[in-house]
Amino acid sequence: MDVFLQTLVAGVLKGGLYALIGIGMTLIMGVMGIINLAHGQLMMVAMYITYILHVAGVDPYISLFVAMPALFLLGCVIQRYLLNPLLKVETILPENQVLMTVGIGMVLTEVVRFIFKSDYKSVSTDYSNATFFLGNISFSVALTISFLIAIAFTVAMFFFLIKTDIGRSIRATAQDKDAAVLMGVNTGRITIVTFGLGSALVAAAGSLLAPVFYVFPDIGGPFTARAFIITILGGLGSTVGAIFGGVTLGLAESFGATYISMDYENIIGMTIFVLVLLFLPGGFKRLTKV
Amino acid sequence: MKKNLVPLIVLAVLAVFPLVVEDNYYRHLMIMFLMWVVIGSAWNLIAGYTGQVSFGDAAFFGSGAYAAGLLSHHLQLSAWWGLAIGGFVAVAVGMPFGWICFRMRGAYFALATLALNEVLRHSAAIAEGFTGGMVGILIMPTFVSKIPYYYVALALAVASMLSIQWIVHSKPGYYFVSIREDQDAAESLGIDTHFYKMLSLAVAAFWTGVAGSLYMNYMGFIDPDVVFSLHDISIMAILVGIVGGVGTVYGPAVGAFIMVTVQEFFRSGFFGLFDFLGRATGSAAVESMAKTITGAHVLGFGILVVVVILVLPNGIVGDWPKIRNVFARNKIAA
Numbered sequence: 001m002d003v004f005l006q007t008l009v010a011g012v013l014k015g016g017l018y019a020l021i022g023i024g025m026t027l028i029m030g031v032m033g034i035i036n037l038a039h040g041q042l043m044m045v046a047m048y049i050t051y052i053l054h055v056a057g058v059d060p061y062i063s064l065f066v067a068m069p070a071l072f073l074l075g076c077v078i079q080r081y082l083l084n085p086l087l088k089v090e091t092i093l094p095e096n097q098v099l100m101t102v103g104i105g106m107v108l109t110e111v112v113r114f115i116f117k118s119d120y121k122s123v124s125t126d127y128s129n130a131t132f133f134l135g136n137i138s139f140s141v142a143l144t145i146s147f148l149i150a151i152a153f154t155v156a157m158f159f160f161l162i163k164t165d166i167g168r169s170i171r172a173t174a175q176d177k178d179a180a181v182l183m184g185v186n187t188g189r190i191t192i193v194t195f196g197l198g199s200a201l202v203a204a205a206g207s208l209l210a211p212v213f214y215v216f217p218d219i220g221g222p223f224t225a226r227a228f229i230i231t232i233l234g235g236l237g238s239t240v241g242a243i244f245g246g247v248t249l250g251l252a253e254s255f256g257a258t259y260i261s262m263d264y265e266n267i268i269g270m271t272i273f274v275l276v277l278l279f280l281p282g283g284f285k286r287l288t289k290v
Numbered sequence: 291m292k293k294n295l296v297p298l299i300v301l302a303v304l305a306v307f308p309l310v311v312e313d314n315y316y317r318h319l320m321i322m323f324l325m326w327v328v329i330g331s332a333w334n335l336i337a338g339y340t341g342q343v344s345f346g347d348a349a350f351f352g353s354g355a356y357a358a359g360l361l362s363h364h365l366q367l368s369a370w371w372g373l374a375i376g377g378f379v380a381v382a383v384g385m386p387f388g389w390i391c392f393r394m395r396g397a398y399f400a401l402a403t404l405a406l407n408e409v410l411r412h413s414a415a416i417a418e419g420f421t422g423g424m425v426g427i428l429i430m431p432t433f434v435s436k437i438p439y440y441y442v443a444l445a446l447a448v449a450s451m452l453s454i455q456w457i458v459h460s461k462p463g464y465y466f467v468s469i470r471e472d473q474d475a476a477e478s479l480g481i482d483t484h485f486y487k488m489l490s491l492a493v494a495a496f497w498t499g500v501a502g503s504l505y506m507n508y509m510g511f512i513d514p515d516v517v518f519s520l521h522d523i524s525i526m527a528i529l530v531g532i533v534g535g536v537g538t539v540y541g542p543a544v545g546a547f548i549m550v551t552v553q554e555f556f557r558s559g560f561f562g563l564f565d566f567l568g569r570a571t572g573s574a575a576v577e578s579m580a581k582t583i584t585g586a587h588v589l590g591f592g593i594l595v596v597v598v599i600l601v602l603p604n605g606i607v608g609d610w611p612k613i614r615n616v617f618a619r620n621k622i623a624a
Contacts, residue, residue: 093338109588111589225405
């Protein structure tokens with residue numbers, strides 16, 4: 001029973017962070033209708049920012065306030081100068097934007113590799129390996145704090161989208177771009193802000209993950225893969241879905257690692273992905289209708 | 291007739307190439323180029339003509355390569371059997387995914403191929419007893435000389451291009467384009483879009499798998515990270531298609547030539563130019579620069595993706611009038 005509960009806790013804690021990664025992606029996907037395959041790489045950049053600040057003596061949770069604005073700007077620049085121009089040209093493939101994000105991801109990874117080499121860096125703080133116990137179940141301190149911050153961001157994001165003007169504009173653009181333009185929404189600017197927000201959210205996840213993961217240039221790829229699994233699980237463009245998707249993936253990975261084999265951790269996500277496509281094509285959005 | 295002249299001349303040049311050029315390095319590059327013509331043409335059929343972008347060509351490529359490798363590893367059959375079987379293995383691997391994903395709109399297919407690729411890569415790494423795991427599979431090459439491989443590759447390149455050209459100019463080809471342009475309209479005309487997408491995928495997977503088998507035979511060594519590589523195979527296949535020209539018959543061939551050249555260009559540090567400069571000047575700064583540039587070849591590749599998509603979204607063949615205009619204007623200005 002303890003093993004079961006322990007796995008459950010580990011899965012949920014990991015799932016909270018996954019949710020944060022997924023929300024950024026689902027936001028971008030919902031508004032722009034493109035898959036951002038540079039998502040994990042943006043997170044990797046944020047992790048390196050956290051690492052640099054850590055070397056300079058700044059706590060990862062404080063470097064959150066540097067990494068998020070920095071990635072917000074980076075996201076805005078990417079959308080403004082690299083992705084938006086693609087909308088104007090006539091091409092055969094609508095997926096050009098997706099290919100562009102692949103290119104951006106490669107450039108980000110390689111620039112970082114160029115500067116920092118491929119070495120594994122670690123952002124080790126005194127709470128990186130610290131744990132506390134509730135009964136017989138151990139909680140990683142770093143993951144628990146991250147989980148709480150991730151939940152806070154997720155809730156904030158949800159209310160931002162529902163209550164504020166910009167949030168409403170974002171949702172309007174996501175629902176129907178042309179109608180949004182007619183209602184006076186500057187959709188061009190909204191896409192830029194959205195990509196920035198998505199990047200900032202994944203930057204938060206990066207800073208929060210930095211104390212518990214090794215940092216290296218290729219860490220982006222697997223997280224891009226996870227982000228899109230979460231997005232598909234939750235339903236494209238659904239914030240609430242992303243939370244469910246993130247926690248589901250976290251749980252599945254933990255249980256898979258405990259009860260099947262560590263080797264299969266990476267395959268489990270993909271298997272879920274295929275199962276969801278087969279049996280629940282709209283993702284959890286279909287069930288919750290949010 | 292004039293329209294067919296250029297390909298025929300190119301073919302003639304390719305046919306005599308290994309007899310004229312003795313250097314094995316350039317023969318190797320040409321074999322790689324011909325292999326990429328096969329893969330690029332296949333990608334172009336499913337993505338450029340049918341509009342279903344595949345992000346996981348490595349899945350088909352690797353299936354073909356492993357089919358050939360496992361045949362010789364377990365059954366002691368010649369790996370050349372892979373050329374006959376590898377393509378069908380790739381089709382068998384791709385079909386279920388197409389069957390699931392083609393019923394949905396949007397990016398599902400692209401994502402599923404990406405996922406398929408990851409699943410296969412991890413599976414090949416985990417199933418050590420069967421595939422050799424991360425150690426990979428090593429076979430004895432049949433020929434010492436590169437010339438036989440060259441002609442096999444040339445035959446495959448020509449066969450794949452002819453077959454794909456034949457398909458796109460026959461009834462299914464027009465159906466493919468109609469699906470790409472407007473799926474609803476195609477459906478309303480009674481086209482079974484699901485079936486034709488599957489058909490397109492089958493042909494594309496087949497040729498990619500065959501190319502994988504060729505790779506196994508030629509290189510004599512594969513491991514999961516090489517043949518299921520997202521960057522080196524899947525992205526490269528997309529680039530070959532995009533750079534050359536999406537939805538054009540000769541685009542992938544042009545793209546393959548450019549991409550193989552560019553890849554080698556970056557990998558060898560501008561064809562050894564910097565090494566040469568370093569040795570000639572004896573300056574440590576230039577030598578370290580040479581090392582840096584060869585180290586950053588993937589970066590150069592990534593920048594190329596970004597620039598090509600921004601400047602030439604339809605590829606060199608697709609945007610040829612645009613390129614010609616730029617040069618024409620320059621001539622007038624000069």
